[in-house]
Amino acid sequence: MKVIIIGGVAGGASAAARLRRNDEKSEIILFERGEHISFANCGLPYYIGEVIRNEENLLVQTPEGMKKRFNIDVRVLSEVVRIHRETKEVEIYDRKNDKRYTESYDKLILSPGASPIKPDLEGVNAKNVFTLRNVPDTLSIKDYVDNEKPESAVVVGGGFIGLEIAENLKERGLDVKLVELSNQVLAPIDFEMAAIVQNYMKEKGIEFYLGDGLKGIKHNTGYSEVELNSGAKIEADMVVLGIGVRPEVSLAKDAGLELGERGGIKVDQTLKTSDSNIYAVGDAIEVIDYINGKQSLVPLAGPANKQGRIAADNVCGRNETYDGTQGTSVLKIFDMTVASTGNNEKLLRRFDIPYEKSYTHSASHASYYPGSSTISMKIIFSPEDGKVLGAQAVGFEGVEKRIDVLATAIRAGMTVYDLEKLELSYAPPYSSAKDPVNMAGYVASNILKGDNKVIHWDEIERLDKEESILVDVRTPMEYSLGTIEDAVNIPLDEMRNRLDEFPRDKKIIVFCKVGLRGYLALRILAQNGFKDVYNLSGGCSTYYPVIEANKEDSPKKKEVI
C-alpha cells in the first residue's frame, strides 16, 4: 500500500507515525509545503516572549528523524498543487528545486490545516505587520522585536493567539494595545467570564479597544498609525494580526471533494471525505459539535492529533470513529488560567437549546492551607434533566483541572446531580473535601430543584426599583466597602431577628460575595413565608467584574491621537 499525507504538522505527523506502527511494509510519503514538520505550533508565542529560549525546542520532529524512526519519506518545501482523483495521483511543486512531478497513491490523507486571516486593508502588508502560524512567522516577529526594539504594539484579535501574543510582547517590555471587534475577548467563554480576564489584563497593563475593528494601517516614518472603524487612531511600532483562521480547503475544493456548510472539508465519522480513498483531519475539516450536534470548525491541536491517529487506523482497514468535538480549551494569560469545555450561552442561544446556568467562586484548595486562590466557575446545564452542556472557569490554580473533570463528565453525559457525587482527590494542598466541581453540582442542583431561586447578573439592571428591594446579607464591614447600587444591609447572621425589616409586598433580591450566604438567606426567608425571593447567582464576584469592565470600556477617547 502506498499512502500519501499532505501536511506535516499535528494531524499529518500523527497519522504518519501511526500508519507505520500499523503497517511496517507500506510506502508512506509525507509532503509539507513549509520548511518544518511537526513543529511546536502552540509554543510559538512563547519563543517570541523568550519563555522558550532555544529555537530547536520548537521542532518536535525532523524529516531525518521521521525517516530513521518511522521509515517515512518526508519531503518538505513540497507543495501538493493538485489531486487527480481519477488516476489517484498528486502533483507536487518542489519549491526548493523549482520542479513539478507526480506521485501515485492508494490512500491519501489531507492535513492542510488553517491559515490566518489577513484582511485586505490598507497597510497590512508592511514589514512591521505580522501574522503568526509557523516557525518562519515566529522568527520574523522575534527578529523584529530583538533588532528593531519596538516600544509599542497593537494586537488585533482577542482570541487565544491574540492574547498569547499580547502577553508575550508585554513581557518583552512593549506597550500593548488589543483591538477586538466583539465586545469581549475569548469567544469560547461568555461575556461576564471574559470580564474577569479583561480586568486582570488591564491590571497587567494591556489596553483594550473592544467592539472596534481594524480599518487600516498608515505607515509613517518611525511609527505606524492603526486606524479603527470607530475613527480611533493608535500609534504603534508594530502590529500583529490574530483575527482568526480559515480552513485551507483550496486543494480539496479543486479536486471536487465535498465541503461542509461551514466551509471546511466534509468527512464522515471515520474521517473519510466524499472520495473513499481520501481521508482528512485537523483544522481544515468540519466535525460534529458533541453538544449541539451541528457542524463545527475546531482549530485545536488535541482534536487534530487524535484525528490523525484515527484516519491512519481506518486507512489500514480498522474501524475507528471520531465522535465529535466539545471544544475543550485552556489559555494561560500572565498568571491567570482560563479554560472551558462544551457550549457557551452564545452557542446554545444560536441553536435555540434551552439551558440554565450557575456560578460559583470556590477556593482552589482548603483555605486554611497557604496559597489558595479563587476559581470562578460557570456551568451550563439542561433545565429538563440537568445534563451538563458546558463549563467555563477562570482563576490562578487548579482551573484546568476542574475543566478537565467537567470535560470528562460532559463526554460521559453526566448531569449536575452526578457532579455532586464525583469522588475527587482531596488533601488540603489540592482541593477541599467538597471540590469546586462538587460545589458547582450542588449549586446547580439546588437551582434545578427549586431550593435556590436565582437571579442572574444581567437581570439586576432590569429590576423595577419600586417593586423590588436589594438586600446585601454580608457583614456591615463588607457592605461599607462597597455594594450594589441601592442595596440595604441586613447581615445573614442577624436575619432571624430582623425578619420584619423585609417587605412582604416586594420582590426581594438577596446577595453576598459569592452566592452562598445569599442562598442561606433565601432559605430562611422562603421558609418564613416570603414568596418572591431571589438570590443573586455568583454574588458580587460575578456582578462586579462586569460593572468594572463596562466602566473602563472606553479608554479609546484618551488614546485618540
Place this chain on the structure above:
Amino acid sequence: MKVIIIGGVAGGASAAARLRRNDEKSEIILFERGEHISFANCGLPYYIGEVIRNEENLLVQTPEGMKKRFNIDVRVLSEVVRIHRETKEVEIYDRKNDKRYTESYDKLILSPGASPIKPDLEGVNAKNVFTLRNVPDTLSIKDYVDNEKPESAVVVGGGFIGLEIAENLKERGLDVKLVELSNQVLAPIDFEMAAIVQNYMKEKGIEFYLGDGLKGIKHNTGYSEVELNSGAKIEADMVVLGIGVRPEVSLAKDAGLELGERGGIKVDQTLKTSDSNIYAVGDAIEVIDYINGKQSLVPLAGPANKQGRIAADNVCGRNETYDGTQGTSVLKIFDMTVASTGNNEKLLRRFDIPYEKSYTHSASHASYYPGSSTISMKIIFSPEDGKVLGAQAVGFEGVEKRIDVLATAIRAGMTVYDLEKLELSYAPPYSSAKDPVNMAGYVASNILKGDNKVIHWDEIERLDKEESILVDVRTPMEYSLGTIEDAVNIPLDEMRNRLDEFPRDKKIIVFCKVGLRGYLALRILAQNGFKDVYNLSGGCSTYYPVIEANKEDSPKKKEVI
C-alpha cells in the same frame, strides 16, 4: 422535628448545616465529645510543620458561629454515652460540668468517626509517644517539638498520616525514621508505584524500616529506644504512631444497631442504620466499594462530607442515595504528589477480579515549554471490556488532575477506549496535545488489541535466561549509563538494518526508557515475522525504582544499636 447529631466534625457538621437549610423550623442539637467542632482535620500535620501558622486557621467553624448562622444548638465536651432507641432518647455526659442528662429525638444522625489504633505495647503511653486525631493531639505534638526540641523521631505507619507527619517533622529539622509493617508505604497504591515514592523520600533523608513492626518502646534518660519485631533497635527522642484507625462503633453497638462484616456501622444506600430513625455517616460506617462491590471502610473527608449532606436530606424526607466509594485520594510528600482512585492490584487479587494493567511515564506538559516533569501512571482495567478499574499516579505537577479525570471516568463506567477520546484542555503550560490520560488510554488499548504484547517488571527476574534475550533499544549513550542485567543494545533507529541480530528461536524482550520506543521496536519485529516478542511495560522507568527500592531495603543493619 427534633434532630440530634452525634459528632461535630466533617460528616456531622455537614449534616447540621444541610438540615437547617432544608428545614428552618426543626430543633437541631449537635453533641461533640471534644472541645472543637468542624476543625481542619486534614490540616493538622501542617500545623506541626508550621506550614499552617495560625492555630485559629484549624477551626473552620465554632459553636457560636453554628448558632448564629444556622441556629444550631452545639454542645461541645458533651459525650453521648447511650442511645435509648425504644424511648428515642440519648444520654449525655456533660464533661465540663460533670453532669448527666437525657435528650429526646425524632431522628438521630451518628457521625462518631474513627480513632487511631494504639497497640497495647510496652512504653506506648509515655509522654513522648503520640497519636494524631484532633486539635489537642496536634497541640501536644507541636508543643513537644517547640519546647523539648527533639532531634529525632520514629514514625510508625506508612499511611497518609504517617507520611505527612514524617514530612512535617523532617521540615522541622528532625531526623526521621519510618517503620511500616508491610513491605511498602501507602497501601492504596501498588508496590512498584510506592517504590518511586520511597526512593524520593530516601533522597529527602527519611530512613525506612519496611516489613517490620513495633514491638515496644523503652524509655531511658534522655532518649527512647524503639524496638522492632526484627530485633532492630532505633534511638529516638519522640515517636508518633500512625498505624491506622478503627471505626468508633461502641455507641452504635451498645444500642444494638447492626454492624457490617468489616466492623463498621451497617447502613443502606440512604445511609439509614438498622433503626429507621437513625442514620450514620463518615469514618464509622461501612460503604460499598464502587469497583468490587464489597463492603469497605473508607476513612476519608470527601465521602464523610457528602454523606452528611445526604443523611440530612433523607432525614427531611428527601430520597438521596450514596452510591459507594472509589477511594480517590491524594498525598503531598515534600514536592511530590501521589494520587490514586479505584482498586489496586492487591484488592482485585483478593476478590479474584481479573485485570490487566499498563504503565506510562508522560511529561506533565509539553516538554518544549519550561518546567515539565514526569508523571508515572498506572492504570488497571478489565481484560474483557477494557473498563477502567483503578489508576495510580506519582509525580510533581498535574498528578492529581489526571487522577481526578480518571476518577470521573471510573464513576462514568468508562473504558480505556473512552480514555483515548477524552478531549482535555491543552496549551503548552498545562498538558500535551495528547494528554497523559489519553496516552494511558492508547497504551492500554494497544495492549488489549494485541498490538503491544507486554511483559511486566516483576516477570523480568523469572525469565529463563537461556530461552530469552533482553534488548535495550535506547541509544548507545543511554545504554552506556546503565541497563537491565544481561541486556544487549540495538538502538531502535538502527533496527530495520540489524534485524538479523535478533534471534528467531528465543523469546525477545525489548525495552526502552518508558515503553514507547519498545513498542515501536515490537511493531517492527512483529511485522517482520518474529513471533515471540514482548515489550517491557513502562520500560526502565517502572523497572528501576523497584530495583533501587529493593537495593536499599535493609538499612536496618547499619542502624541497629
